[in-house]
Amino acid sequence: MATPAEHASFLPPVLTFLSAAVIGVPLFRLAGQSAVLGYLVAGVLIGPSGLSLIAEPETAASVAEIGVVLLLFIVGLELHLSQLVSMRRDIFGLGTAQLVLCSLLLGGAGILFGTGLAASAVIGIALALSATAVALQLLEERGDLGTPYGSRAFAVLLFQDLSVVGILALMPLMASAGGGGDAPWLGQAAASTAKALGAIVAVVLVGRYGLNPFFRLLAASGAREVMTAAALLVVLGTALTMQEVGLSMAMGAFLAGILLAESNFRHQLEADIEPFRGMLLGLFFMSVGMSIDGGLVKAVWPALFGATVAAILVKVALVAALFRLFGSGTLDALRGAAVLAPAGEFAFVLLPQAEGLGLTDATSTRFAIALAALTMLVGPVAAKGLDKLLEARRAREDVAEEPATDVVESAEARVLVIGFGRFGQILTQVLLAEGIPVTVIDKDVEQIRAASRFGFRIYYGDGTRLDVLRAAGIGRVELVCICVDDAEAALKIVDIVHEEFSAVRTYVRAYDRMHAVELMNRDVDFQLRETSESALQFGRATLEGLGFAPEAAAARIADVRKRDVARLVLQQAGAAPEAGWLRSVQPELKPEPLTAPQRPARALSAETRDIIGHDRREAAERLLATPAAEPEEDAAEAADEEETDETVQPAAGRRADAANG
Incomplete structure (x- = not known):
């Protein structure tokens, strides 16, 4: 031995x-x-x-x-x-x-x-x-x-x-x-x-x-x-x-x-x-x-x-x-x-x-x-x-040179697309229709096999690896489109690109609202939630199907989009109520109406009544779990509530008079 x-x-x-x-x-x-x-x-x-x-x-x-x-x-x-x-x-x-x-x-x-x-x-x-x-x-x-x-x-x-x-x-x-x-x-x-x-x-x-x-x-x-x-x-x-x-x-x-x-x-x-x-x-x-x-x-x-x-x-x-x-x-x-x-x-x-x-x-x-x-x-x-x-x-000197015989295939590409799922396939169709050279990488073998039907080639590789990105020619492209359906992987790729290739612009597919906020915090050049635009266009078609004029439906969709972006900016800044008091604490962003509902929600089945009732029970349990306040604090809170009522009631009366007038 x-x-x-x-x-x-x-x-x-x-x-x-x-x-x-x-x-x-x-x-x-x-x-x-x-x-x-x-x-x-x-x-x-x-x-x-x-x-x-x-x-x-x-x-x-x-x-x-x-x-x-x-x-x-x-x-x-x-x-x-x-x-x-x-x-x-x-x-x-x-x-x-x-x-x-x-x-x-x-x-x-x-x-x-x-x-x-x-x-x-x-x-x-x-x-x-x-x-x-x-x-x-x-x-x-x-x-x-x-x-x-x-x-x-x-x-x-x-x-x-x-x-x-x-x-x-x-x-x-x-x-x-x-x-x-x-x-x-x-x-x-x-x-x-x-x-x-x-x-x-x-x-x-x-x-x-x-x-x-x-x-x-x-x-x-x-x-x-x-x-x-x-x-x-x-x-x-x-x-x-x-x-x-x-x-x-x-x-x-x-x-x-x-x-x-x-x-x-x-x-x-x-x-x-x-x-x-x-x-x-x-x-x-x-x-x-x-x-x-x-x-x-x-x-x-x-x-x-x-x-x-x-x-x-x-x-x-x-x-x-x-x-x-x-x-x-x-x-x-x-x-x-x-x-x-x-x-x-x-x-x-x-x-x-x-x-x-x-x-x-x-x-x-x-x-x-x-x-x-x-x-x-x-x-x-x-x-x-x-x-x-x-x-x-x-x-x-201005030396006249013949065109270069490219040795590196990806040197011609202007865009690097990471991820060739449903989202990436539609994106590359748009780019190739304009004749824009594209390099695509994906780590799903089935997606690579399916790419043969699209008339162009994609390459196997893990986009979260710096060496793979270098080999794909990311340093020579104008922008990178991150189309993966994994939020954590997308964030990792963004961090790598910003740290190693700061001159390359980042366009990212956001998985959901929280992911969009995290991408905005990383200063990506463009981000889009994967379902937002399709849902808005679906809503526009629905309005038109109900008899709304196309111009009115388009105006309503534009208004909803504007309100949604405004709320997203507030959520990023931590000013929205659901964004939490501390920037370091990022709770789950829950869906909120962009306009005030005209009537409370109604349950149309026993199952939905149970769900709504469950939410109300949770709210009551949270209230009961709150520690009891001291008598002095109770009195102070009661006085504050009376002052608030006196302030709000006249305002409400003025609004009612104005409405009746």
């Missing part, structure tokens, strides 16, 4: 990572730098080249790769197949040009400095690849993932991920050609390609026909934690499948995200995955910082830093030229090139494998890995500096 010390052995590394992140990242953010740089520097400090607080950086790196996997899954969730098809020119045209030209230039530089042909080719390809995690994190921090240059940068990253399987298949060919042997590389390459294609087809079929029913069944169970576990199971299972057939885990996660992008559950899945993604991605960046060989940096630092600067400048210049060739403006081309300048995560996979195949020697491999890590360290700084240099110029 493991000892308590062995059980607790994982805590020091975890605490070290958390402390480094909590201290390092805020410092760099306060200095105006990217969070990526904060994670990288923190990794350098706690790694073997710094304080050596982490004994096994390789273990942390293997766990941290899951962060990149989850990042690509979320990116896939935010894409639709139609958007992917529309990006095919950038993916296969721009992506191919970037990878080929950067590989040739960087590999050619290696040949000029005396490196062998095969080693130069592998190092050139490894450095030509870009850091998916760094680039997407920078674009996400800027909010530019949906811009033209952000879409092009993402297309390049996607092609690089797709090309990894081909690169891995070509490396044995290069090794056998270099050794002059007759290894059966062609058969191995064909078998690897067939396995990869078969795995992709299997994942597509399962995702297309199995995932939606699977998540619908879990959602019907009502266990939220099971949905989170299922989301992780799908992402990591697909990633592992792709890894087993030679593709990257990130590519598998991206494919899973694409398949679920059209699902009703996409926002809920994104909200469930997001916390894991953020922490593990930060761990990945720290593991990259820990991988930098401090001894090598000290030994050959002039050559290493010179190569780092040269590699970044070459990639920025070449990629910016390609962006311009594919239609981007000058400023956008430079910004897109800057985020793609750091070497990619796959450099840490390709280079060790190349050494194992004999394509590179140990010295070249160590130098190239350190160079890749340093480009990831310097790249975010260069991108930030370039942003500052271009910011003033961009503000002065």
